[in-house]
Amino acid sequence: MALYSEKVMDHFQNPRNVGKMEDADGIGEVGNAVCGDIMRMYIKVKDGIITDVKFITFGCGSAIASSSMATEMIKGKPIAEALELSNKAVAEALDGLPAHKLHCSVLAEEAVRAAVKDYYDKHGIQYDPAIFGCDDCAKAHEHAAET
């Protein structure tokens, strides 16, 4: 289908790092079923490095592809770097997304951040709450529209 780039279709049909993780250090879930997209991301952290990452996603082709791409982009990276992952970078790595699907890449960015936040919370690590933004889909759509 011409709706999506070959990269999106590849990540949709062969999602990387898909599945659940039993012993995750942090789990982030964003989106909601009413909007039609939910992403859950699991991270394993050692010495400040994301050593493993998994995801499961309820959503359209671009939501699944965005989750898959985001996991690839943060795997093996320091947390500080993962927190810098932007929706734009995810969309670009997928060779672009249709305009009305950009919110999927926003969700992927937010899922990473939510997983890190959960890791911080569970491990009593101090952080500035301001670094973690919105997680509801209406805001994600607005966010996507702005970018």
Place this chain on the structure above:
Amino acid sequence: MYVYADNAATTALSPAALQAMLPYFSQEYGNASSLHSVGQRAAEALQKARETVAEAINADFKEIYFTGGGSEADNQAILSGAALGARKGKKHIISTVFEHHAVLHTLKKLEKEGFEVTLLDVHENGVVTADEVAAAIRPDTALVTIMFVNNEIGTIQPIAEIAAVCREKGVLFHTDAVQAVGHIPVDVKALGVDMLSMAAHKFHGPKGVGALYARKGVPLVNVIEGGQQERGKRGGTENIPGIVGMAAAIKEATTDLEAHMAYVTGLREKLIRGLEQIPHSRLNGDREKRVPGTVNFCFEGIEGEGLLLWLDAKGVAASSGSACTSGSLDPSHVLLALGLPHEIAHGSLRLSVDAWNTEEEIDHILQAVPQVVSYLREMSPVWDELERGQTPHLI
């Protein structure tokens, strides 16, 4: 194997229709308004096509107005009913919440022009009753417009009963029969409708051509101003190849209709029986009151677009009412009208088969759908929560 199971979206042009059309592109290319013999041959073909289309729905040929498709026919019917009503000081229109957008958006436009529109709710089974229409009719009701067959779920509305109610109360009645013509018997006289819309490409005719039936005595207003084509009610040089193709297709689709319906109903029942085996699935719309070929299911815990993309990869063309396929935040207005919650409506699948499909194709669909549904459920956080009992199953 690649199975086309999206015939409610559009159909392949039938070979008979194509053969009928071919001479009218480059050999018989005349303008039906011209006096010379080339033009007159086009005029004859136009007349013959008009008679064929009229005969297929038991109308008089003078009651058939060719249009650029079903949407245009819907627009013209509704704007005509509204204009006629307005002349008598009647500015109220009744329809349903789950009409096609060609109807709903025309009604929205009329609302802005001062008309009042009542959209009737439909029951959970996707059917509206004649009693509900009767109860909504007011002294100032100008028009009732209700679809014959719903395009997404395939349910059939009691059109003859609704027409009887409208006639009794002296209200004009239009039905969008785009999904009905060529698939179930449509007899405008027996139904008692005043106006009826159809589109050729839904019954193996060409795209870009349709027709509006308007009972003798129902005055139409133009959507397209121009020459005296279509008794002055639709300007523009007639699309002769398209119209000839529509006539050939309607003739083919309505010949042996009963036998086709029995065959397609058999395919549909096989589909329903197979898809019902998938846990936490639901058939949308009345089981019996449905057009032979259309099936709409919801599968809990998954999203429709992913389902469609995977089915395409596995050789099945289908459609969905999910938000992602509509390009908006909301899933299909039709599924929401049935009272389905958003999270269920997102996971919908429409399969529409017809006489061109085979048993083997149904087998192929029934092999692909359960595989894709369970694959997507395995990677769905919604399904994970349902399975762990964190949220209750809704279906």
